[in-house]
Amino acid sequence: GALVSMAGRLMRRWCPSLLQDLHFPVVQLHMSRTAMRASEKDFENAVNQLKLLKKDPGNEVKLKLYALYKQATEGPCNTPKPGMLDFINKTKWDAWSALGSLPKETARQNYVDLVSSLSPSSESSSQIKPAAADEKLPESENVVVTSEGGITKIMLNRPTKRNAITTSMYKEIIHALKVASTDNSTITVITGSGDYYSSGNDLTNFTAVPPGEIEESAKNAGILLRDFVNSFIDFPKPLIAVVNGPAVGIVVTILGLFDVVYASDRATFHTPFSELGQSPEGCSSYTFPKIMGPTKAAEMLLFGKKLTAREACAQGLVTEVFPESTFQKEVWTRLKAYAKLPPNSLRISKELIRSTEKEKLHAINAEECTVLQGRWLSEECMSAILNFISRKSKL
Numbered sequence: 311g312a313l314v315s316m317a318g319r320l321m322r323r324w325c326p327s328l329l330q331d332l333h334f335p336v337v338q339l340h341m342s343r344t345a346m347r348a349s350e351k352d353f354e355n356a357v358n359q360l361k362l363l364k365k366d367p368g369n370e371v372k373l374k375l376y377a378l379y380k381q382a383t384e385g386p387c388n389t390p391k392p393g394m395l396d397f398i399n400k401t402k403w404d405a406w407s408a409l410g411s412l413p414k415e416t417a418r419q420n421y422v423d424l425v426s427s428l429s430p431s432s433e434s435s436s437q438i439k440p441a442a443a444d445e446k447l448p449e450s451e452n453v454v455v456t457s458e459g460g461i462t463k464i465m466l467n468r469p470t471k472r473n474a475i476t477t478s479m480y481k482e483i484i485h486a487l488k489v490a491s492t493d494n495s496t497i498t499v500i501t502g503s504g505d506y507y508s509s510g511n512d513l514t515n516f517t518a519v520p521p522g523e524i525e526e527s528a529k530n531a532g533i534l535l536r537d538f539v540n541s542f543i544d545f546p547k548p549l550i551a552v553v554n555g556p557a558v559g560i561v562v563t564i565l566g567l568f569d570v571v572y573a574s575d576r577a578t579f580h581t582p583f584s585e586l587g588q589s590p591e592g593c594s595s596y597t598f599p600k601i602m603g604p605t606k607a608a609e610m611l612l613f614g615k616k617l618t619a620r621e622a623c624a625q626g627l628v629t630e631v632f633p634e635s636t637f638q639k640e641v642w643t644r645l646k647a648y649a650k651l652p653p654n655s656l657r658i659s660k661e662l663i664r665s666t667e668k669e670k671l672h673a674i675n676a677e678e679c680t681v682l683q684g685r686w687l688s689e690e691c692m693s694a695i696l697n698f699i700s701r702k703s704k705l
């Protein structure tokens with residue numbers, strides 16, 4: 311119970327989109343003004359005033375406004391409690407239910423007061439809080455694509471979240487690969503900005519699911535993942551991973567589809583699928599045993615053994631490891647030289663190396679995505695994600 315209620319609170323912090331559908335309402339209850347008793351007309355005006363707000367008051371405030379609105383119009387919460395996996399409705403239900411038997415008139419007044427505290431005058435006088443570095447960036451800036459000297463570089467650029475990949479980022483990467491496959495570049499590189507290569511799938515992808523749409527979302531996620539991995543399987547030019555730091559989950563599994571993997575000696579390789587109640591993806595159920603042998607692959611994919619860069623290199627997942635102090639310089643010098651090689655020759659040679667496997671990889675990818683779709687709906691997966699979220703709350 312404690313975990314579930316904590317998860318509700320954490321959902322609000324973790325899922326900026328979670329409460330976007332909430333009817334706008336505010337938080338500070340001005341009890342001293344309840345004696346004034348807002349009329350129904352005042353209440354109606356406040357509801358309309360809210361629609362004119364220029365600045366989003368934030369999810370916490372919207373949640374309180376929602377609860378007050380329900381209490382003012384319907385009285386104490388009288389609907390059945392939504393299930394623990396119905397995150398959004400459960401959060402709304404909790405907020406409304408927390409108002410207990412607060413009289414309708416008081417709720418109405420509190421609602422009017424709260425809206426009035428959000429009026430344009432208080433909006434303009436309130437200090438504008440600077441957004442966190444990654445929040446300032448439009449979604450498209452989380453994946454930065456540049457092309458120079460025959461190299462197209464796709465950089466995961468969400469360092470404050472350890473370059474975790476959101477659903478939009480999956481789509482942006484698919485698009486970037488599509489463009490890179492026909493642009494003037496000779497080779498394509500994927501890397502991360504900051505200390506991490508990437509922490510893999512953004513775990514809030516699993517929680518920001520609209521109520522009643524869990525199965526549909528899992529289905530769409532399966533399609534997105536399949537398309538994402540297919541764009542690596544089908545990529546026609548040399549594809550190089552420049553693994554600048556720790557790598558987790560999906561960004562590790564797809565390494566088997568890259569042509570060359572360079573890693574800093576600071577990098578680690580971790581696939582904690584069982585811990586998350588999930589299963590391997592990125593064709594790793596096939597490429598990992600093939601690359602490193604079934605028993606080494608099992609240690610990684612079943613038991614989540616984290617490899618150092620040198621271990622990953624010894625097992626064939628990484629091409630070469632460089633000391634962190636010279637990593638960028640050495641790698642980019644080498645890549646600039648490779649990018650001067652004849653592009654058609656590189657393409658044709660890659661086709662020869664990879665073409666025999668393509669059909670098989672597509673079939674494996676499809677199967678892995680189908681299995682994962684089922685995993686995402688499982689209690690094991692849901693509770694593993696809640697565990698991760700609650701673990702973070704104790705930090």
Ligand SMILES: CCCCCCCCCC/C=C/CC(=O)SCCNC(=O)CCNC(=O)[C@H](O)C(C)(C)COP(=O)(O)OP(=O)(O)OC[C@H]1O[C@@H](n2cnc3c(N)ncnc32)[C@H](O)[C@@H]1OP(=O)(O)O
Nearest residue numbers: 470471472474509510511512513515516528531535559560
């Ligand atoms: C039903 C709908 C499904 C939709 C699915 C779409 C398609 C899915 C395809 C899927 C497949 C994927 C498999 C995977 O990739 S599984 C791997 C998932 N990743 C993880 O489990 C890693 C989780 N993170 C960590 O363990 C740690 O954060 C870390 C990476 C070891 C770093 O630790 P740290 O101490 O250095 O930093 P920390 O304070 O924990 O994190 C800093 C901030 O970054 C946020 N963050 C980190 N990783 C993630 C993540 N994966 N998802 C979301 N957010 C992440 C973290 O929350 C911190 O943020 P804040 O400061 O608290 O705001």
